[in-house]
Amino acid sequence: MRPFERIVDEYGPVVLRVCRAVLGPAEAEDAWSETFLAALRAYPDLPEGANVEAWLVTIAHRKALDVTRARSRRAVPVGEVPDRPSAFGLPQDWDGDLWAALARLPDRQRMAVAYHYLAGLPYRDIAEITGGTTDAARRAAADGIRTLRATYRPTSSVEGARP
Amino acid sequence: MTTGHDSALDFFGALARTDDAALGRLRERLAAAAERDGLLDIAYRTIDSPVGTLLLAATDAGLLRVAYDREDHDAVLAKLADVVSPRVLRAAPRLDPVARQLEEYFSRTRRTFDVPLDFRLAKGFRRAVLTHLPDIGYGHTASYAQIAAAAGSPRAVRAVGTACATNPLPVVVPCHRVVRSDGSSGGYVGGEQAKLTLLNLEAAA
Incomplete structure (x- = not known):
């Protein structure tokens, strides 16, 4: 079994991107920390040859559900996203516009997009993680990415103009 | 994928x-x-x-x-x-x-180490040998035969060599102070040059 440090090396960045996409900048780092602490606890029992990335995304998904449930208990409407990205905490950390677009997606679509397009998981694995059928996962990701492409334009082309 | x-x-x-x-x-x-x-x-x-x-x-x-x-x-x-x-x-x-x-x-301002050691990677006779190594004082050396005798098995000279070669805690457990009876430094887990560096460092202090 590989030292857990190597697991953090290999999958830390992708899990952070997934947490950012699913939860936004304010809560992504707490979710990442809880995910890897839970993974460290369970790691010695992980079966040989298991898909480590799918395993980590599964744990991250459970942490994300905890956060989104707590959020809905606080009755913050997901659809109402302020126009100014600074309202989301750390605008210097990553693009507020992208999170603004992601935050407008239904949870299910946002998760399917993150798990497929960022983590690279096949829809069959995503269905196992989120529940529902493979087709439903495929549709959620397709609907989500279509909406995103219509509402968000990557800003990398103007990055060079920044001081 | x-x-x-x-x-x-x-x-x-x-x-x-x-x-x-x-x-x-x-x-x-x-x-x-x-x-x-x-x-x-x-x-x-x-x-x-x-x-x-x-x-x-x-x-x-x-x-x-x-x-x-x-x-x-x-x-x-x-x-x-x-x-x-x-x-x-x-x-x-x-x-x-x-x-x-x-x-x-x-930097030659310390001669002994004072930290807890976990010897679980060394078993049996090898562990017994390692626990005797700190008895060789800073700046001194002992022969493989002397360590074998100290560990209670005077004939186990080769086994002492193996214990030193597989020391999981080199530098801190000073296997570099164990040398050949003819005075030459002998092998070392960190390479002969590292062994000489440590012996010279201690001799100069």
């Missing part, structure tokens, strides 16, 4: 911004939380020294492993994960006392 994955990474490029800064912070936080929750079975760090980069690894019982560069630190960590626990994280705080003492040793 999936269609559209690579092109989508450009689209989501903003998510990867400042990954390094965030991940550095998060890894430190993870190590601290693991220590707090009793999940940090093996903590490790490296230090620079006159005998090259040394890997230091510790369990909660004490210093578990000191490894020279030539032993291949990745391979050493992989072995520790296999034989002790895969819960291995880079985490400096647990290793701070021994790192500080090694720095003092290499």
Whole structure:
């Protein structure tokens, strides 16, 4: 079994991107920390040859559900996203516009997009993680990415103009 | 693995911004939380020294492993994960006392080490040999035969050589002070040059 440090090396960045996409900048780092602490606890029992990335995304998904449930208990409407990205905490950390677009997606679509397009998981694995059928996962990701492409334009082309 | 994955990474490029800064912070936080929750079975760090980069690894019982560069630190960590626990994280705080003492040793302001040692990687006679090595004082040497006698098996000279060659805690457990009866330095886990460097360092103090 590989030292857990190597697991953090290999999958830390992708899990952070997934947490950012699913939860936004304010809560992504707490979710990442809880995910890897839970993974460290369970790691010695992980079966040989298991898909480590799918395993980590599964744990991250459970942490994300905890956060989104707590959020809905606080009755913050997901659809109402302020126009100014600074309202989301750390605008210097990553693009507020992208999170603004992601935050407008239904949870299910946002998760399917993150798990497929960022983590690279096949829809069959995503269905196992989120529940529902493979087709439903495929549709959620397709609907989500279509909406995103219509509402968000990557800003990398103007990055060079920044001081 | 999936269609559209690579092109989508450009689209989501903003998510990867400042990954390094965030991940550095998060890894430190993870190590601290693991220590707090009793999940940090093996903590490790490296230090620079006159005998090259040394890997230091510790369990909660004490210093578990000191490894020279030539032993291949990745391979050493992989072995520790296999034989002790895969819960291995880079985490400096647990290793701070021994790192500080090694720095003092290499700058000739320290002659003995005062940190708990975890000898679980050495078994039986080899462990018995290692526990006798600190009896050889700083700046002194002993022959393999003398150590064999001290360990209660005067004929086990070759086994003493093996115990030294497989010492999991070189420098701290001073196998470099065990030399051939003819006075030549003999082999060393860190290479003969490292052994001479340590012997010269102690002789000059």
